[in-house]
Amino acid sequence: MFRTLARLVVDPTLLNSAATPNPDVVFAHNPRQLSRWLEEVFAVNGVVKYVPNPAPTITAATGQQAVIDGLKMPPLLLAELPSAITQGTTIPPGYKVNPLLGTTTPLPWDHLIYAFLLENTGIVEILGEVVRRYKVGETLAPPSVQTLVWARNTEELFFRDPPAFHILGVTSQLRPDARVNRRNAYWRMFGRDLSHPPLGAPLEGQPWKRDVGAGANSRFFDIWEELLRQVWQGILNDRNQGGPNATDRSYIAYLCQSLSEMLTMRRRGGMLAQEEFAYVSMLNWFHLTVEYETPVVKDLKAEAGTNGNPADRLAAIGARVGINPPRESRELFELAGLLSPLMWFIENGAFNDESDAEMLYHSNLVPNPVVADAMIRIIDLWQSATGTRIKDPTVVSVSPDARRPAQPLRLPEPTPNAAAPVFTPTSNGTKAKV
Template identity: 40%
Template sequence: MGALSPLLAGGSGFRWDHLIYAYMVENTRVYEIFRRVVDELLHGEKLGAPTAEAQAWLRNTEELFFKDGAPFFIGSVTSHIRRDLRGSRRNPYQRMFAMELNHGTDDGKPYEYVRAEAANNDFVSTFEELLREAWVGMTYVTATSSSNPTDPSKIALLASKLKNMLLSRRQNGNLAREEFAAVSAMAWFHMTLEYTNTNDNSPIVKSLRAEANGTEQRLFKIAERVGLPAHGLSKHFFDIADAISRILIQIETGDFDDEAAVPALYTPAGVATSPEAAMRRIITHWTAITGRDVKARKVATN
């Protein structure tokens, strides 16, 4: 859903996807790749002359994501103080999740941006512990013996800890504009690659002769054309983005603070958008992305 719109249904109406959605999609390197596409098409014909439909995409993309925003526009997050749009996204990622993007500059150097002292440094360890406990619940959800190690109270405690951690960065609407700008940009490029109209590709994908089955395969073809490789795990980043966004939104709204609500995270509901289905997707792709098997129980050490 995030790829089709930055808005996502929430407990109190509608809101855009969580910042984690933008973080995951940006790790594919989609922004830098399309930046090269726009640059090449605006300065020459190395990629060929864009079709009329691709011209419309080009104008809209430059206007929305590669130009200073209009004054008072919610997505305007650059200024004389914050001159770097990419750095303006990396800073919230670091503050909310204490995580860096997996790529630096185009020439492979570390990306320089302003890092905040106040950051959620325990986010990853806490989130992975939540995934581990949810997996235990999935494994034993049909068990009837007294040896079932599922611990709903611990899961509720971890969810509450994550909620407080994330909301501490959002006090008084802090980071809301930055989140909206990041999510809107990544959703636009994700939609460009995922777009289907009677199983068709988007105009810019067709103009670049990058038709393929699968979002990541289209990205790989475009990346090859502009000479900037996409991340090899792009499929995992695309596939986790919507699910992890939905779960973190629910965690922030306190949906799993109550121990009685926790079983939804590990009990199958037969619906593709259920919390349990989202958690399974997250566990699978988080393990592939990080190389850490969250299905394995922690081993106690003395």
């Protein structure tokens, strides 16, 4: 969301591809304004942007208007004290009520896969440690005023209890540890832990898996990687028009439908809607911090140049606070941006039909094959980040928490008394297990 806001302050229409996002203006706003802006954005339901037209039978509960209406702030109350975030690059931005940005046209927010992939880079721990050090001592170089404001906003928005009755309110006396809460959402949706153990106060066991029951998609990544293999086979056959074509588009559509059903199963009744919005907003803030040469990057001498990679900036910042991100961070940053819209479309059933599934691999004689081109890049990045040999059809890797049948099966209704398996997470800096 905040990466989109960095574009909105310079291009409210989001139509000018030449406009350069301005993260400094975003970070300069008061945390009350930023917090209120998230409420305004949530209220207009950006997930509808990812629902195919015509919509399939299965739609993500997060995007159903009834869920948004049930969780959002009442319109009159929301309008009583608007965020007043408007177009402009003046710092400090001030408080100008009209015209508000992102409050009329739905702004799509990221899928939970975005937060999962980015958190595997260690970005939360690294930038959280930066904020902590600025607040408790002088082990880092003195911050500029802009960095001081960024640190204040970061702590206010993401490392303390949010204002009462706020959409970011996903911690309480019943679930007080934000680290555990995020891992719980990842475990339920994707059946996978982060690649590094939680930093901070010691935890007893893996509390994010308690009381989950059978409500965890433990085979999600097995089916996902099988989809990547089948799509890669389709890409090869699409390029080779003269030989036999072993592409099975019905199987590809079936895999997409299986993933769609797994994801929507976890969203029944609107579950995880508020958590997802809160977590992707948090990771979006941190992503924006290292995406450009922001004041905090400059103050920590972590510049990577105008066209530099956020992973390089994160690694340099990590060196300042003694936390090394995994070597796959470069791939994970790019994968997060590519997989987020793709996963929304898969979840909403955009590729459940055989003819629609062809978009994932068919590019021959197709003008601007955006989806197929994105899949080629995703396959390259996934293979590089995880070490899974997607392009070798003779190699099939199976996660230790799943026994793989000949073909993936749709999930049955969960049984409340089934226990979730427990795994020991790997240490930070090893191969990212996404």
